[in-house]
Amino acid sequence: MKIGKKLRAAILASLLCAAQLPHAAAVEAASLNPVMIGMSAIGGLLAYQGTLKEMLAIGNNVDYQISGLKQDLEENGEDKDAPDREVVDRVLGQITQHGEYALPINSLPFLWRVTAAETFNAACYPTDYITVNRGLVRALHHDEDELAAVLGHEMTHGLRQHSAKNYAKAVAESYAGIAIGSAADNLDWQKLNAVVGYAIAKDVTLPSELEADEGGFQLMTTAGFNPGGGAAAMARMAYYLTYETQDINEYHDPSEDPNAPNYNDHPAMQERVERLARMMTTYGMGHVTVENGTDVLIDGEKLLSADWDADYNNTTENAYLIAGGLAKAFHDHASFDDWQFADTPGGHISYLDENRVYEKLKKFVMRNHAEERLERLVRAAYTSPQDKEMREKVAAAEKKRSDAWQKIREKALDAKGDYVKQLRYNADRYSDNGMAKEALFLMERAFAAKNPDNIAENYAIRGRAKAVAGDYEAAIQDSDRAVSLDAQNIYNFLNRADVRRMMGDRDKALADLETSQEIDAKNPYIYKMRGEIYDELGEKDTALAAYKEYWKYAPSARDIPDEYMKDVDAAAYDKILKEREKKEKEKKEKEEAKKDAPENKMGEKT
Known part of the structure; x- marks a missing residue:
């Protein structure tokens, strides 16, 4: 938007x-x-x-x-x-x-x-x-x-x-x-x-x-x-909008007065190409440039002219990707010897490794019979005073950025308790949605924080995330640790009950729910999980009784299965069905309206 x-x-x-x-x-x-x-x-x-x-x-x-x-x-x-x-x-x-x-x-x-x-x-x-x-x-x-x-x-x-x-x-x-x-x-x-x-x-x-x-x-x-990917993408974008779609909706509203100011909130396309190309040149120690959208130069001398190799004219994209390969090589290799130029039995010259980034470079150098020219220009580039000066400049800029990122990392480690609480909440919600990788990432941050807030709960939430990931042995270890650290926190037992349920140990899960009930009999999650477990066991009457208790303590819940909800509260069940019908109707109306509306x-x- x-x-x-x-x-x-x-x-x-x-x-x-x-x-x-x-x-x-x-x-x-x-x-x-x-x-x-x-x-x-x-x-x-x-x-x-x-x-x-x-x-x-x-x-x-x-x-x-x-x-x-x-x-x-x-x-x-x-x-x-x-x-x-x-x-x-x-x-x-x-x-x-x-x-x-x-x-x-x-x-x-x-x-x-x-x-x-x-x-x-x-x-x-x-x-x-x-x-x-x-x-x-x-x-x-x-x-x-x-x-x-x-x-x-x-x-x-x-x-x-x-x-x-x-x-x-x-x-x-x-x-x-x-x-x-x-x-x-x-x-x-x-x-x-x-x-x-x-x-x-x-x-x-x-x-x-x-x-x-x-x-x-x-x-x-x-x-x-x-490094040439940015300029290449913007060049492709300009070509696509100009010659293929001619759709400017994303950049200027055609319904506006043509004499009104241009409200475009993105840089002009050519400006973006040029800025990204300059970044590529700097990244390549100032050695590599592209002229006229086709010619690839090293220190001002032409290496080759790009051409197109697709079902549309992608010449400019190729030029920037060729130049980007060169820029990466100059950036990553501190000396000419690091390029590893060598004659091959087939009469060609090999250089660099098989990194995918060099594919366009090698393809067009061979197509233009420019291997010897490339070797000569690269050798000369490393002897120029500019190379040492640019390497120092680029290294300083990269260190500055790296230090800035490190400060953000250190600030995260210094996070206060409220942030760690939010990490736990978010991790648990990821687990609720089956997203273990994201949950574990957040819990790693919680444990790394200098103020971990509630270590027992951290173990409980991480244990559940590990169970979602399928690592049950580690999950139960964390869950047991949580309970041992704080046996008065009902959520430590509820989390362990869920871990045991995922492990298939329903008897122990139910035992944890019994303990939870002793701590706080009004907590609705006890009865929700109990209903789910008894439903899995096929004990429908016991499951229904549990869901009735759940509804008693959570009367706005919308996650009781229909087969039980109609017996838990018939009037509420009818209301829920009407809500669903209304949402379905609204969804269809939105889909119809969207057919004629611009994307947003x-x-x-x-």
């Missing part, structure tokens, strides 16, 4: 800066009461702080993350094509496992899905859920390096918490604008609305897009992808 377009009716605090506004609007703003301006600024600051706190809380809640995931798939459908899903899993898996970054303590681990939507887009929700359209995957022809640049961009939105911060800024500016507008006698609201949309796009969202491009480049290169996604998009 474009935050600028949703909040265009509000006015930016930067409206007060005449240098940023059209002349007429600046004159009107300057005539406002200074006292009202000051009050609106204070109100805007309070609105920002309050909204940011709420948005960050949403972003650190698994319930919202999973809800967003489910809603996305309900609205757009899940891509059923295995190659689409597999390439996204490979790329994001490699970035999350090997890229250099650190999650803030109030951030969730990344989740992602590929939807059936056909437009060229991806987005990151405030909850670190990344939605990827199959239209983007297919438009990039499943190219892993180009996808890595786009998906690294989306991950950066999540790591920098852009959605939360940008939304809070927009709300604050809206608050300030309303106050200022109310104080004006003859303010032109239509004109100010236009200024608002323009300023939010350019002053709020656009900077975060530039930061995400840079962050995405750093993520994908540290994870081992081709919550989050920071590509």
